[in-house]
Amino acid sequence: MRGENRGRVINEDKKKKDTCMTGKILILCFICLPSLLKAQTPDVVIYPRPREDTKLAVADFVARTSDTSEVQAALEIFDRVLWDDLEFSAFFEMPSKSFYPLKPLRSPTDVKFDNWQVPTLDVDFLIFGNLQVDSGLAVVEAYLYDVRTREQVLGKRYNISDKALIQRVAHEFADQVVFQLSAGTSRGVARAQIAYSSLKGQGKEIYVMDYDGANQRTITANGGLNKFPEWSSDNSKLAFITHLPRSSRWELWIQSLDGGRRVLPLPSSYVASPAFSPDGTQLAFSTREVNGTDAGIYISNLDGSRLKNLSNHSAIDSSPTWSPTGRQIGFISDRSGSPQLWLMDSDGSNVQRLVREGGHCDSPNWSPDGRFITYSWQPRGQWNHQIYVIEVATGRIFQLTSGRGSSENPHWSPDGRHIAFQSNRTGAKQIFVMNADGKNLRQITAYGSNESPAWAGYPVTETQE
Amino acid sequence: MRRVSLYNLSWFLCFLCLLTAAACQKRPPPRAPSPSPSRSGDIARNDRRAGSLPTVTLTASPSSVERGEQTTLSWTTTDTMSLLIDSGIGNVADSGSLVISPRESTTYTATATGPGGQATATTRVSVIPRSARGIITSTDLDGLQQAIEEGKIQPLFFEYDQAGIHAEGERVLKENARWFQQFPNATIVIEGHCDERGTEEYNLALGDRRAQAVKVHLVQLGIDPGRMETISFGEERPFAPGYDEAAYRLNRRAHFIVIR
Numbered sequence: 001m002r003g004e005n006r007g008r009v010i011n012e013d014k015k016k017k018d019t020c021m022t023g024k025i026l027i028l029c030f031i032c033l034p035s036l037l038k039a040q041t042p043d044v045v046i047y048p049r050p051r052e053d054t055k056l057a058v059a060d061f062v063a064r065t066s067d068t069s070e071v072q073a074a075l076e077i078f079d080r081v082l083w084d085d086l087e088f089s090a091f092f093e094m095p096s097k098s099f100y101p102l103k104p105l106r107s108p109t110d111v112k113f114d115n116w117q118v119p120t121l122d123v124d125f126l127i128f129g130n131l132q133v134d135s136g137l138a139v140v141e142a143y144l145y146d147v148r149t150r151e152q153v154l155g156k157r158y159n160i161s162d163k164a165l166i167q168r169v170a171h172e173f174a175d176q177v178v179f180q181l182s183a184g185t186s187r188g189v190a191r192a193q194i195a196y197s198s199l200k201g202q203g204k205e206i207y208v209m210d211y212d213g214a215n216q217r218t219i220t221a222n223g224g225l226n227k228f229p230e231w232s233s234d235n236s237k238l239a240f241i242t243h244l245p246r247s248s249r250w251e252l253w254i255q256s257l258d259g260g261r262r263v264l265p266l267p268s269s270y271v272a273s274p275a276f277s278p279d280g281t282q283l284a285f286s287t288r289e290v291n292g293t294d295a296g297i298y299i300s301n302l303d304g305s306r307l308k309n310l311s312n313h314s315a316i317d318s319s320p321t322w323s324p325t326g327r328q329i330g331f332i333s334d335r336s337g338s339p340q341l342w343l344m345d346s347d348g349s350n351v352q353r354l355v356r357e358g359g360h361c362d363s364p365n366w367s368p369d370g371r372f373i374t375y376s377w378q379p380r381g382q383w384n385h386q387i388y389v390i391e392v393a394t395g396r397i398f399q400l401t402s403g404r405g406s407s408e409n410p411h412w413s414p415d416g417r418h419i420a421f422q423s424n425r426t427g428a429k430q431i432f433v434m435n436a437d438g439k440n441l442r443q444i445t446a447y448g449s450n451e452s453p454a455w456a457g458y459p460v461t462e463t464q465e
Numbered sequence: 466m467r468r469v470s471l472y473n474l475s476w477f478l479c480f481l482c483l484l485t486a487a488a489c490q491k492r493p494p495p496r497a498p499s500p501s502p503s504r505s506g507d508i509a510r511n512d513r514r515a516g517s518l519p520t521v522t523l524t525a526s527p528s529s530v531e532r533g534e535q536t537t538l539s540w541t542t543t544d545t546m547s548l549l550i551d552s553g554i555g556n557v558a559d560s561g562s563l564v565i566s567p568r569e570s571t572t573y574t575a576t577a578t579g580p581g582g583q584a585t586a587t588t589r590v591s592v593i594p595r596s597a598r599g600i601i602t603s604t605d606l607d608g609l610q611q612a613i614e615e616g617k618i619q620p621l622f623f624e625y626d627q628a629g630i631h632a633e634g635e636r637v638l639k640e641n642a643r644w645f646q647q648f649p650n651a652t653i654v655i656e657g658h659c660d661e662r663g664t665e666e667y668n669l670a671l672g673d674r675r676a677q678a679v680k681v682h683l684v685q686l687g688i689d690p691g692r693m694e695t696i697s698f699g700e701e702r703p704f705a706p707g708y709d710e711a712a713y714r715l716n717r718r719a720h721f722i723v724i725r
Contacts, residue, residue: 204701225701227665228665228666243696243698248654248694248696248724249694249696250669250696250697269673269694269695269696269697270669270670270673270695270696270697272666272669272670273666286666286670288673288677291690292677293674293677293678293681294670294673294674294677295670295673295674316667316670316671316674318666318667318669318670319666319667332666332667338626339667360663360664360667362663362664362666362667363664363666376664378663383662385663385664406662408664408665409664409665451665452665
């Protein structure tokens with residue numbers, strides 16, 4: 001049984017990475033030139049490196065000139081968000097602030113590097129900066145210094161027209177730091193939004209929030225059931241399914257974040273699990289012929305034209321997920337008896353079974369680097385799902401969650417280092433995020449019932465920078 | 466899982482026993498479940514003394530009218546000395562008919578009393594508000610809606626992760642099909658539902674499979690597929706709260722609503 005080996009396999013895997021990545025990070029730290037780092041081909045790192053790799057200190061930001069209560073409130077938010085973002089990134093060991101020197105750091109001239117290299121701290125990198133609020137306008141200056149070379153790695157000045165954007169600035173700086181110190185392997189996830197479905201009265205509406213659960217806002221308000229949101233590759237649109245009150249059919253909606261929407265024509269009253277192709281031109285989803293008996297995988301253009309049945313099988317075929325190249329589609333089929341994870345080429349050929357464990361699999365989601373698929377699995381004879389990851393090339397399976405409740409609908413973060421999912425372990429369904437090795441678990445929603453998180457990818461346009 | 470574990474099987478059996486027991490206790494005096502108009506008067510024998518029991522039939526034609534329209538109530542009896550029809554009609558002759566125009570849907574009961582005892586027959590006249598004329602094109606909607614409300618159209622239940630229709634389901638569908646045929650102009654929606662175990666995506670597909678299976682079966686029983694729609698709610702609309710097999714069993718179902 002694979003299950004017994006799961007823990008061991010993960011550990012071996014990590015140890016190998018540890019050695020190789022520690023070497024790499026050391027070299028990179030010492031020749032640290034941002035322009036060179038950008039040119040570096042990013043290595044594939046799925047499992048977060050251990051925190052011993054890079055020690056990071058994040059000093060409290062200070063008021064630049066006048067220290068009003070308004071500035072204090074902004075500082076409190078900025079410090080908390082920046083710390084949480086960097087800690088969640090799982091790239092760093094972050095010693096407690098109680099070990100920090102007491103002297104506030106307003107600008108680079110205030111830094112005494114020796115004080116940050118005492119044995120109790122001994123940090124590799126140091127973040128500090130200042131903040132000013134003037135009649136609603138805010139200015140943040142943020143610095144990242146290499147403590148060993150005493151050189152500046154990042155210096156950023158943000159002008160904010162509305163101090164409500166203070167969280168946004170903290171997220172942006174955190175992502176910059178992650179990008180620099182991860183040698184370009186991650187652009188950070190702090191700014192990537194999560195779409196989800198939230199229970200409201202009798203219905204469920206589509207919402208979008210920051211990855212830490214803040215800034216929740218509604219995308220739909222039709223009083224019906226809105227489920228299974230998924231982002232377009234440029235993050236400008238969401239596809240999801242909708243059942244309007246008193247209707248007797250499910251509809252497939254593509255809604256722009258600016259409000260415009262399109263309802264795709266469908267052959268029947270059933271549709272589920274839309275997924276945009278990586279090139280942004282097609283949608284894969286599950287629907288059924290009007291007189292068919294079971295769901296199949298279909299693709300169509302975004303206007304609903306050129307609808308094509310890809311799976312062409314009498315079993316239930318559902319929950320498609322595109323490989324990042326768009327060449328393959330992972331999906332769930334019960335053609336072998338129980339719902340299992342299968343693969344096919346995106347023209348419907350080369351159908352092969354990927355998971356052979358029996359039980360129920362569902363909700364596969366392909367990692368951004370193409371190596372892994374995360375999915376939920378319920379072993380035969382049990383009633384709860386847990387989150388798993390399978391390495392596509394080798395078929396090695398890793399279990400990420402365990403314990404109470406049913407954990408379902410996993411979805412990768414854009415950098416492939418984290419996974420969002422839903423679980424009812426604390427009662428109602430809520431959304432959680434964790435590292436891709438199952439550690440660093442955080443519950444990010446707490447009220448109502450929330451499901452089907454979809455983490456926005458890096459927008460395709462941004463890749464070409 | 467397609468295999469029902471021993472544990473679940475035993476729960477299921479217990480539940481079946483309870484259900485059977487409950488059904489036995491609650492069963493009313495034998496009533497002919499006859500939706501056909503020629504036998505629409507139910508006969509109940511309330512008196513078991515020896516001798517010739519009276520018999521009585523009561524029919525309304527048509528049985529469904531718009532408000533203000535007329536319908537004819539007709540009755541026949543045997544071995545009857547006196548006959549009383551309720552709902553404001555009173556004592557009437559042994560056999561005869563009466564043109565009525567009830568303001569709202571009314572159930573009429575004729576009670577025949579004779580030397581051998583007493584017998585009753587009931588019939589119902591459905592009245593559709595005139596204001597709804599523009600919206601409702603068929604009085605079949607009202608008739609079928611009433612049959613649903615009175616529990617004459619039963620839901621079907623399924624095994625865990627199954628969409629197969631068993632003997633009990635076939636019996637229910639046959640009975641339902643008779644009602645659907647009696648109101649041929651009503652459009653029926655078959656809703657497929659699942660228990661909360663399993664994932665939302667798979668359950669949505671499974672509920673769809675259940676609804677489609679029921680539709681296919683009803684087509685085989687002679688119902689026009691053009692008047693049937695299906696929709697799956699997956700695990701979105703459980704009927705019974707709770708997290709045990711008794712609740713789950715009630716939630717794995719296909720049920721019927723009428724929409725036009």
